[in-house]
Amino acid sequence: xxxxxxxxxxxxxxxxxxxxxxxxxxxxxxxxxxxxxxxxxxxxxxxxxxxxxxxxxxxxxxxxxxxxxx
Numbered sequence: 001x002x003x004x005x006x007x008x009x010x011x012x013x014x015x016x017x018x019x020x021x022x023x024x025x026x027x028x029x030x031x032x033x034x035x036x037x038x039x040x041x042x043x044x045x046x047x048x049x050x051x052x053x054x055x056x057x058x059x060x061x062x063x064x065x066x067x068x069x070x
Contacts, residue, residue, distance in 0.1 A: 007047045008065040015070065030070065043067050 005011055018026065033039055043065050050058035 004063075006065045006069060007045070007063045010066040012066060012069055014066065026067070026070075030067065039068060 003012060015023070015026070029040075038044075045065070047063040048060050049063055050060055053059050
C-alpha cells in the first residue's frame with residue numbers, strides 16, 4: 001500500500017535499511033516513550049495540513065514524523 005511522508009520526509013520503509021544495532025536503539029527509544037507516555041521534543045510536533053474538500057471547506061490531517069508512525 002502507498003503511504004504519505006511525514007513532516008520529516010522519511011518514508012516508513014527507511015526503517016528496513018537501518019542496521020541491527022540502530023534498530024535496537026530505536027526500539028529502546030520507542031519502549032521508553034511507551035513507558036513514559038511522552039515523545040522527545042523533536043518528535044512530538046504534529047503539523048496540521050488543511051486539504052480542500054470537493055464540496056467546499058477543508059479537511060484537517062495531522063502530519064507526524066516517522067517514529068510515532070512505527
